[in-house]
Amino acid sequence: xxxxxxxxxxxxxLIGVSQAHAEWISRVTEGIMGTRVTVEVWATxxxxxxxxxxxxxxxxxxxxxxxxxYKPSSxxxxxxxxxxxxxxxxxxxxxxxxxxxxxxxxxxxxxxxxTYASVGFKYDFINHTGPDQATVNALLPAINYRHLKxxxxxQTIAFSYPAVRxxxxxxxxxxxxxxxxxxxxxxxxxxAFISAGGDSYVLGDRQGQLWMVGIRDPDDASKVIAKxxxxxxxxxxxxxxxxxxxxxxxxxxxIINPSSGRPASNVRSATIIADSATxxxxxSKTAFVLGAEAALKLYSQLSGVxxxxxxxxxxxxxxxxxxxxxxxxxx
Ligand code: ADP
Ligand code: MG
Numbered sequence: 001x002x003x004x005x006x007x008x009x010x011x012x013x014l015i016g017v018s019q020a021h022a023e024w025i026s027r028v029t030e031g032i033m034g035t036r037v038t039v040e041v042w043a044t045x046x047x048x049x050x051x052x053x054x055x056x057x058x059x060x061x062x063x064x065x066x067x068x069x070y071k072p073s074s075x076x077x078x079x080x081x082x083x084x085x086x087x088x089x090x091x092x093x094x095x096x097x098x099x100x101x102x103x104x105x106x107x108x109x110x111x112x113x114x115t116y117a118s119v120g121f122k123y124d125f126i127n128h129t130g131p132d133q134a135t136v137n138a139l140l141p142a143i144n145y146r147h148l149k150x151x152x153x154x155q156t157i158a159f160s161y162p163a164v165r166x167x168x169x170x171x172x173x174x175x176x177x178x179x180x181x182x183x184x185x186x187x188x189x190x191x192a193f194i195s196a197g198g199d200s201y202v203l204g205d206r207q208g209q210l211w212m213v214g215i216r217d218p219d220d221a222s223k224v225i226a227k228x229x230x231x232x233x234x235x236x237x238x239x240x241x242x243x244x245x246x247x248x249x250x251x252x253x254x255i256i257n258p259s260s261g262r263p264a265s266n267v268r269s270a271t272i273i274a275d276s277a278t279x280x281x282x283x284s285k286t287a288f289v290l291g292a293e294a295a296l297k298l299y300s301q302l303s304g305v306x307x308x309x310x311x312x313x314x315x316x317x318x319x320x321x322x323x324x325x326x327x328x329x330x331x
Contacts, residue, residue, distance in 0.1 A: 025049030029057060033064045033173055035197035041184060042191035042204070052187040056180040060196065063179065066094065067172045069117065069165075079157055080117075080165045087149075087156035095155050097278075098148065101171055104282035105145035108298065110258055111289035112282055117167030118142035119261035123252065128245035130252050136261040139163060143258045170255075174199040174236060174281025181277075198284065199236045199277045218268040218310055225316055226308055230273065236280035238288065239269040255288045264288035269310040270295070273322075279305075292317050 026040035039056050043049030066075045075094050082088045090098075104112040119139045122131035131139070142163040149158045168175075173196040180194045181201050191204035193211065202211040210229035217223035218241050228235075240263070244253035257264035270287040272280040283305065287295035292309045299305045299319050307319040 038195045040193040083159045084162035087158040108286040111286040113258040114166045116256040117165040125243040173197045174277035177277035201234045234277035234280045235273045236284040237271040238284040266291040271308040273306040
């Protein structure tokens, strides 16, 4: 009887060992940072993969709890509630991300601006309503990244104009992807795909092949306009088809031109490829505001930045370094 039990245990162990082969483990969750998060890892066994993915999702939930403007308890909501009256002490993490946001504002001549939210919060993409012109006119002076006063010594932020609101919706997902990448590497993962909303990273390869990344047609989610083989890079796609409603022939979508307080429509879609997702996220909105030509000129001046843009006429434009790497294109 004892022997029988021992044999069973050995047999079970053998089965266990034979099941502990390397495999892809993936998870898709909705609702973190108001979007879909996908994490796919190549793990030596399922448990390693699941532990790594759990750690990533815990980190993304933590970032969401700190930075969401939909959560009144978040650090960013506290800043919005108080920084118009007095300096607010903030975490080093938030301080650094706001500081980086300001760098993107300066780099893009204000096309990227987290104070867009001073008017942006008046758009409701669930109930399909936006602000009237009088409201936009009244709040527009609050959109200006120069209103944000960071004090590095005190680690505080203050708004020099009371009606300012900030929103990190245009950079926090990229930041979360970069944090996720760090966590996966710490867990010994060398091949992975991470994405949060429009922001992604591909680590290593997939079964010896580069990751094949498809860029969708702005008018048809089932069609791909370009395919790119990528590895060890971040990429972000912004599109006017993500959160929007159509009103009287005009598309009202979620990327706001800081100088008008209205949706920025100089391109329909912009994909940026670079070393970090914080960077690709920060840059993927700019072409909507600056226009394709000015944006491509700006990207060409930055090292390691590539882009694919779709113009309002449906033309697909590439940065210089990409022309040779694209696999298939609709013209
Ligand atoms: P996703 O959130 O799916 O990754 P994007 O990267 O395109 O999509 O970011 C869109 C978000 O960026 C908007 O929902 C809004 O929160 C924010 N945003 C809109 N306009 C601007 C702007 N001019 N500068 C910075 N952030 C912006
Ligand atoms: Mg993004």
